[in-house]
Amino acid sequence: xxxDILNDSGKFLxxxxxxxxxxxxxxKELKVLLQQPFTVDKWTVTGGYIKRxxxxxxxxxxxxxxxxxxxxxxxxxxxxxxxxKRVLDSGFTAKHIAEVTGYEIPEDSWIFDYxxxxxxxxxxxxxxxxxxxxxxxxxxxxxxVNDLPPMMFDHELIIKEALKALRLHIAHYPIxxxxxxxxxxxxxxxxxxxxxxxxxxxxxxxxxxxxxxxxIVKLNEKRxxxxxxxxxxxxxxxxKYDEGLKSGVELVF
Amino acid sequence: xxxDILNDSGKFLxxxxxxxxxxxxxxKELKVLLQQPFTVDKWTVTGGYIKRxxxxxxxxxxxxxxxxxxxxxxxxxxxxxxxxKRVLDSGFTAKHIAEVTGYEIPEDSWIFDYxxxxxxxxxxxxxxxxxxxxxxxxxxxxxxVNDLPPMMFDHELIIKEALKALRLHIAHYPIxxxxxxxxxxxxxxxxxxxxxxxxxxxxxxxxxxxxxxxxIVKLNEKRxxxxxxxxxxxxxxxxKYDEGLKSGVELVF
DNA sequence: CAAATAGTGTCTTTTAGACATTATTAA
DNA sequence: TTAATAATGTCTAAAAGACACTATTTG
Numbered sequence: 254x255x256x257d258i259l260n261d262s263g264k265f266l267x268x269x270x271x272x273x274x275x276x277x278x279x280x281k282e283l284k285v286l287l288q289q290p291f292t293v294d295k296w297t298v299t300g301g302y303i304k305r306x307x308x309x310x311x312x313x314x315x316x317x318x319x320x321x322x323x324x325x326x327x328x329x330x331x332x333x334x335x336x337x338k339r340v341l342d343s344g345f346t347a348k349h350i351a352e353v354t355g356y357e358i359p360e361d362s363w364i365f366d367y368x369x370x371x372x373x374x375x376x377x378x379x380x381x382x383x384x385x386x387x388x389x390x391x392x393x394x395x396x397x398v399n400d401l402p403p404m405m406f407d408h409e410l411i412i413k414e415a416l417k418a419l420r421l422h423i424a425h426y427p428i429x430x431x432x433x434x435x436x437x438x439x440x441x442x443x444x445x446x447x448x449x450x451x452x453x454x455x456x457x458x459x460x461x462x463x464x465x466x467x468x469i470v471k472l473n474e475k476r477x478x479x480x481x482x483x484x485x486x487x488x489x490x491x492x493k494y495d496e497g498l499k500s501g502v503e504l505v506f
Numbered sequence: 507x508x509x510d511i512l513n514d515s516g517k518f519l520x521x522x523x524x525x526x527x528x529x530x531x532x533x534k535e536l537k538v539l540l541q542q543p544f545t546v547d548k549w550t551v552t553g554g555y556i557k558r559x560x561x562x563x564x565x566x567x568x569x570x571x572x573x574x575x576x577x578x579x580x581x582x583x584x585x586x587x588x589x590x591k592r593v594l595d596s597g598f599t600a601k602h603i604a605e606v607t608g609y610e611i612p613e614d615s616w617i618f619d620y621x622x623x624x625x626x627x628x629x630x631x632x633x634x635x636x637x638x639x640x641x642x643x644x645x646x647x648x649x650x651v652n653d654l655p656p657m658m659f660d661h662e663l664i665i666k667e668a669l670k671a672l673r674l675h676i677a678h679y680p681i682x683x684x685x686x687x688x689x690x691x692x693x694x695x696x697x698x699x700x701x702x703x704x705x706x707x708x709x710x711x712x713x714x715x716x717x718x719x720x721x722i723v724k725l726n727e728k729r730x731x732x733x734x735x736x737x738x739x740x741x742x743x744x745x746k747y748d749e750g751l752k753s754g755v756e757l758v759f
Numbered sequence: 760c761a762a763a764t765a766g767t768g769t770c771t772t773t774t775a776g777a778c779a780t781t782a783t784t785a786a
Numbered sequence: 787t788t789a790a791t792a793a794t795g796t797c798t799a800a801a802a803g804a805c806a807c808t809a810t811t812t813g
Contacts, residue, residue, distance in 0.1 A: 334562075335522075336560075371586045457795080479786080505756075708803075731811085733762075
C-alpha cells in the first residue's frame with residue numbers, strides 16, 4: 254500500500270524512477286494507458302520507482318505488468334528526463350496531498366525530491382490487456398493519444414516524445430507484432446500504420462513493401478465477415494521480424 | 507577535491523549519474539576521451555554526478571567542459587543504463603581503494619551504491635580540445651575507439667552503444683559540423699564519414715549527395731598543400747544544417 | 760614532365776510513387 | 787444483382803550505385 258512506498262524507501266532507488274508509456278491500438282485509434290494518483294486530479298503516464306534488486310528494464314516491465322497483467326511485452330527505452338523544475342512546477346506537494354486526501358506526508362519526503370525519469374514505451378495488444386490500477390492510484394484507464402486529459406509534470410512531453418520515437422522506429426523496425434492479434438488482415442495492419450503515422454498510405458504500395466521485406470506471410474484462411482468479400486489473414490514471419498528488430502530494415506513509408 | 511564529492515553528497519543526486527562519451531576525430535581515426543580514477547587501474551568514459559540544481563543535460567555539458575574546456579558542444583542523449591550488477595561486478599570497493607590509495611572510505615558510502623547512468627555522446631573538434639583531468643582522476647586522455655584500454659563497469663558497452671547511436675544519427679542528421687574545422691576539404695569530410703561508418707564510400711556519390719542535400723557549400727579558396735593539386739575548401743550551410751538537425755534528412759550512405 | 764591527389768559525369772539498376780479496375784462474399 | 791470492401795499490376799519518376807578519366811599543383 255501507500256506505506257509500502259512511503260516507509261520502505263530503502264527498497265527503492267532515490268532520485269531516479271521509470272516511466273512507461275503503454276500504447277494500445279483499438280478501433281483505429283492509438284491509445285495510451287494513464288494513471289491518476291489520488292492526490293492530484295491530473296494524470297500521469299504509468300511509472301514507478303526502481304527496486305534496488307532490479308534493472309531499469311525490469312522496473313519498466315514490472316510497471317507494465319502491474320497495470321496490464323501482461324509479461325514479455327515489447328519495451329523500448331527512448332529517453333531520460335531530468336531537471337530540477339519537473340516536480341517543483343507540478344503542484345505535487347505535501348500540502349496539496351493533505352488537503353485532498355488527508356494524508357500527512359512530510360514536506361521533505363523523498364517522494365517530492367528531484368527525480369530523473371528513465372522513459373520507456375511499450376506496445377500492447379489492446380484486447381489482451383486487463384486494466385488494473387496499482388495501489389496508490391485513483392484510476393487507470395486508456396486515453397486516446399490525440400485527446401489526453403490534463404497531465405502532471407512533463408508527462409505530456411513524455412508522451413509526445415514516445416510517439417516521436419515510435420514513429421521513428423516504425424520506419425526502421427517491423428513494429429506491429431505486439432499491437433495486433435496473431436492473425437490479422439491487410440486492412441487491419443494498414444490502418445494500424447496509418448494511425449501511428451497519422452497519414453494515409455497507399456494500400457497497394459504498402460502491401461508491396463511489407464511483402465517484399467518478407468515480414469508478413471499470407472495464410473490460407475480468411476476472416477469471416479458478412480456483407481462483403483472476406484479478407485485473407487496474414488501473420489508475421491517471426492524470423493524475418495526478429496532479424497529486422499535486431500539489425501534494422503528500411504521501411505520508410 | 508575528493509572531499510567535495512564524498513562529503514558533499516547532499517549537493518548531488520543519489521543513485522543516478524551521467525556518462526558522456528566524448529568523441530574526437532584526428533588523423534583519420536575516431537577517438538574517445540577516457541578518464542582513469544586513481545583508485546582502479548581501469549578506464550571509464552567521462553562522467554559525473556548530477557547537481558540538485560542542474561538538469562541532466564547541464565550535468566553532461568559540465569562533465570564535457572571540465573575535461574575539454576569547451577562549451578556549446580553537440581550533446582546527444584542515447585540511452586540509460588541501470589542494473590544492480592553494474593558496480594558489484596566492477597571491483598570498485600572501499601577495500602580496493604584503501605589498498606591502492608590509502609583513502610579510507612566507508613563500505614556503505616553512497617558512491618558504491620547502485621547508479622543508473624544516463625549516457626550522452628558529444629562530438630568535439632579534436633584540435634580545439636585542451637584535455638584536462640578532473641579532480642579525483644589519475645589521468646584523462648584520448649584513446650582510439652578501435653583500441654580501448656581495459657574498461658571499468660559496463661563502459662565498453664556504453665562506448666559501443668554510443669558508436670551505434672552515432673552511426674544511426676549520421677544517416678539522419680548532418681553530423682560533421684562539430685568534428686571538423688570550420689573550413690574543410692572534400693577528402694577530409696569524406697574520410698571522416700568513412701571512419702565513423704567504418705566502410706568506404708564512393709567519393710563521387712558521396713560528394714553528390716552532400717551537395718544535393720545542400721548542407722555543404724564550396725568556397726573560393728583552396729587549402730595550400732604542396733606536391734599535388736590543392737583541394738577546395740568547403741563549409742557547412744548552417745541554416746540547412748540546423749534544419750536537418752531538427753527535422754532530419756535522409757543521408758543513407 | 761612526373762608524381763601525387765583532387766575533381767567530376769554518365770549510364771544502369773533499383774526503389775518509390777502515382778494511379779483504377781476487378782474480385783469475392785452475403786444478403 | 788447489389789452493396790460493401792478486398793485485392794492487385796503497371797507505368798513513371800527519382801534516387802542509388804557502379805564506374806574511370808581528366809585536372810591541377812609542386813618539384
